[in-house]
Amino acid sequence: MRRRVAPSVLAADFGRLHEQVREVVDAGAEVIHVDIMDGHFVPTFSMGPSVLEALRDLDVLLDVHLMVERPERHVATFASAGATNITIHAEATPHLDYTIHAIQDAGCTAGVAITPSTPVEALAEIRGELWSALCMTVNPGWGGQRFIPASLDKIRRLRALIGPDVELEVDGGIDVETAAPCAEAGASLFVAGTSVFGTPDPGAAFRQVSSEAGCS
Numbered sequence: 001m002r003r004r005v006a007p008s009v010l011a012a013d014f015g016r017l018h019e020q021v022r023e024v025v026d027a028g029a030e031v032i033h034v035d036i037m038d039g040h041f042v043p044t045f046s047m048g049p050s051v052l053e054a055l056r057d058l059d060v061l062l063d064v065h066l067m068v069e070r071p072e073r074h075v076a077t078f079a080s081a082g083a084t085n086i087t088i089h090a091e092a093t094p095h096l097d098y099t100i101h102a103i104q105d106a107g108c109t110a111g112v113a114i115t116p117s118t119p120v121e122a123l124a125e126i127r128g129e130l131w132s133a134l135c136m137t138v139n140p141g142w143g144g145q146r147f148i149p150a151s152l153d154k155i156r157r158l159r160a161l162i163g164p165d166v167e168l169e170v171d172g173g174i175d176v177e178t179a180a181p182c183a184e185a186g187a188s189l190f191v192a193g194t195s196v197f198g199t200p201d202p203g204a205a206f207r208q209v210s211s212e213a214g215c216s
Contacts, residue, residue, distance in 0.1 A: 001164060001167065001188040002216055003187075003188050003213050003214055004030055004031055004190070004210075005179075005189075005190045005192050005209050005210045005215060006029070006033040006063055006169070006192070008033040008193035009193075009197070010033075010034075010047075010193050012197040013197070018054060021055055023203040024206045025058055027202075028207065028210065030060060031060060032061070033065060033191045034047070034062060034063065034064045035047075035067060036064060036067060038067070040069045041068050043141055044141050049077050049080075049081035052064065052081035053082060055082070056082030062085075063085045063087065063132075063189075065111075065171070065191075066078070067089060067113075068092065072098060072099040075103050079107055085108055085131055086103045086108045087110070088100075088111070088113070089113045090112050090122045090123065091115060100130070109132075110131055113135075113169075114134070115136050116138070120161050123161060127163070130166050131166065132167035132169045133162050133166055135151060135154055135158050135169065135187075136171055137155075137174070137178075138171075139172075145172055147178045148172070151172075155182060155186050155187055158186070159187075168186055168189065169187070169190075169191060170187045171191035174190050174193075174195060174209070175192065175194075175195035177212075180214070182213070183214050192205075195209055196209060
């Protein structure tokens with residue numbers, strides 16, 4: 001599967017959001033990652049559907065990561081706002097299969113994320129429904145955290161579980177040092193926030209992380 005870096009707008013300058021995202025798109029980004037946090041599932045708040053509306057004129061895949069409780073209640077809103085893929089957390093709803101199908105019925109592809117303490121087997125029963133499986137390589141809710149080294153073994157086990165045709169997304173502490181080991185472990189989609197938008201030149205930073213990840 002072709003590897004790609006998905007810059008995360010959580011780390012962008014929101015006063016220059018469209019401009020900064022345009023910089024990474026011009027540098028080759030095909031996927032933009034949008035983190036939605038509700039202050040309940042994770043302790044922090046972040047953006048809402050208006051961010052998607054501001055970006056949907058760009059020719060990119062908008063990868064929405066719902067770090068929210070009961071995500072089934074919010075699928076329609078984010079699908080209407082322009083999401084291409086919607087990723088929900090296995091830990092956030094008792095109705096995982098139902099929510100995956102609600103995402104698909106809304107016209108989006110579906111992903112499921114697991115936190116560092118959740119075993120990969122949580123995805124065993126729904127892996128055939130997924131566009132992506134997201135392995136959190138930090139604890140969700142805060143940007144700028146350090147990559148958890150034990151994640152590499154988990155990435156390998158997750159790739160073995162989901163097979164070769166599902167995107168294996170890694171999110172948290174992805175930079176020029178961690179991208180290559182994650183790629184070797186089986187990751188194909190690399191969410192990079194601070195390491196891209198936290199630099200003076202997001203376009204150049206995107207290209208550097210992409211190079212380390214072995215993106216074509």
